[in-house]
Amino acid sequence: NRLINRLNLEIQISRTELRNSGLTEPARRVADLLNIVLPDNASSYTLRDIIEALPKDSNAAWKLTSNAMSMMADMQATRRRWEELNTERKEAMSHAASLKKSSPFSSGFSRIPLMQWAAPEYRSEQGKIQSLSQQMEKLRQHYRKVEKQDIPASQTAFEKQWQQWGASGLAALRVQLLKREEELRRKEQEDTERSRAERRAEQLRKNDNAVMDSGVLSAVVTGYGEAPMPGNGEMTCYLLLHNRNGEYTLWGNELEKYRTRIFERVDLMRDRSGYICDRSEIGQHPPLQRVYSSATFEQLLTQVCQTWPQYTRNLRQPKTWPESFCLGEDRQPAMPSLAARKVDFTQGRLLPTLMPL
Known part of the structure; x- marks a missing residue:
């Protein structure tokens, strides 16, 4: 001892x-x-x-x-x-x-x-x-x-x-x-x-979009951002979720509307078109936007000025043009939205002359 x-x-x-x-x-x-x-x-x-x-x-x-x-x-x-x-x-x-x-x-x-x-x-x-x-x-x-x-x-x-x-x-x-x-x-x-x-x-290396195929995912939003999507590497919006079963990472540009709902509870599922949305939004389709290239708008504006000079004498053209222009379903200019369904017309061509209606 x-x-x-x-x-x-x-x-x-x-x-x-x-x-x-x-x-x-x-x-x-x-x-x-x-x-x-x-x-x-x-x-x-x-x-x-x-x-x-x-x-x-x-x-x-x-x-x-x-x-x-x-x-x-x-x-x-x-x-x-x-x-x-x-x-x-x-x-x-x-x-x-x-x-x-x-x-x-x-x-x-x-x-x-x-x-x-x-x-x-x-x-x-x-x-x-x-x-x-x-x-x-x-x-x-x-x-x-x-x-x-x-x-x-x-x-x-x-x-x-x-x-x-x-x-x-x-x-x-x-x-x-x-x-x-x-x-x-x-x-x-x-x-x-x-x-x-x-x-x-490690969480961003996951892609849990497949869990949406089985029904409703009820969870709390813990994070939002943009990163290369696993698989294709394209810059895509992602949403981080958490519930009793674990943590989930969902990908899709339609998730942009959840960026301000951090620490809020959501019930997500797929609609008929395959978009991830809130369960209360089932049946509501995302807005449709038509995307045109800036060259198309510039060419169209030049044709309008040449065809109707009396109406476009005081028209001012921008010094710099954006890459593309968007028109909404009402054919009015619209801000680009990641959640909208887009129809691409950037490869389209205009007619050589305009015909008044």
Whole structure:
């Protein structure tokens, strides 16, 4: 047992030296004095708790030392033992009083001896009371000695030690712990961001559009964006969903309308045309847009100006043309929408001349 205890003590000392090995000598010395041990796998939050628990003055620092903790524990144990003996003495005194009342004449004639059967037990209780009183007195003297002599002496010696190198070592320890906490916080943030990016990349490698073929997908929208779609590599809108069964990634430009519904619950399914939409929108078709190239519009505008110059004299043409123009179902100009069904006329050709209707 002594060998095992010695080995455990050596292991504990080695771990303490290893954990505090990154500190400078003054900071390590104060950490050892105040029993401050930095865990090997300490997080930034653990270091923050240790920093906030550092003492503000010499009195608070002394309470963290092994000597102070030992004396405080000794005083608490002494007080608990004194209270236990006091309880036992009260019980003995109560029993002795009941034995004394066993004499029929004890109330009127106090000098009349006890009954013969009660005398031995009464003497035994009196001896027990005397012994308990002596033990309690020794405990009281020990308690007073620790409180009035040992603790003040220890505080005085510690105060001299603290003025010599303790205060400066504590300041150095605080600075080094703050620096280490900042480094750990930065590393933890980098790890979190890297893990989040890896998880997002792994999620974007999925294509769960097939799950829509089996019915309604009820989930919460957790993300939206545009990325190359798995399989064809085209830039496509994607939607990240989550429910009790797991996480899903849906692809489709018709999902653009869900970009503002992050953390909202949706019920998605396919309509007859194969588009992913909300269950309440089943039966509603996406709007139709006709897409024309800018060259077609430019050529058409030139023909209109040549055919009806009296009406287009003040017409201004744009300096730069977009790649394409869109017309809605009402044949009015419309903003391009990813959710709309598109009919491409960019390869069409105009007639050489215009015919008025």
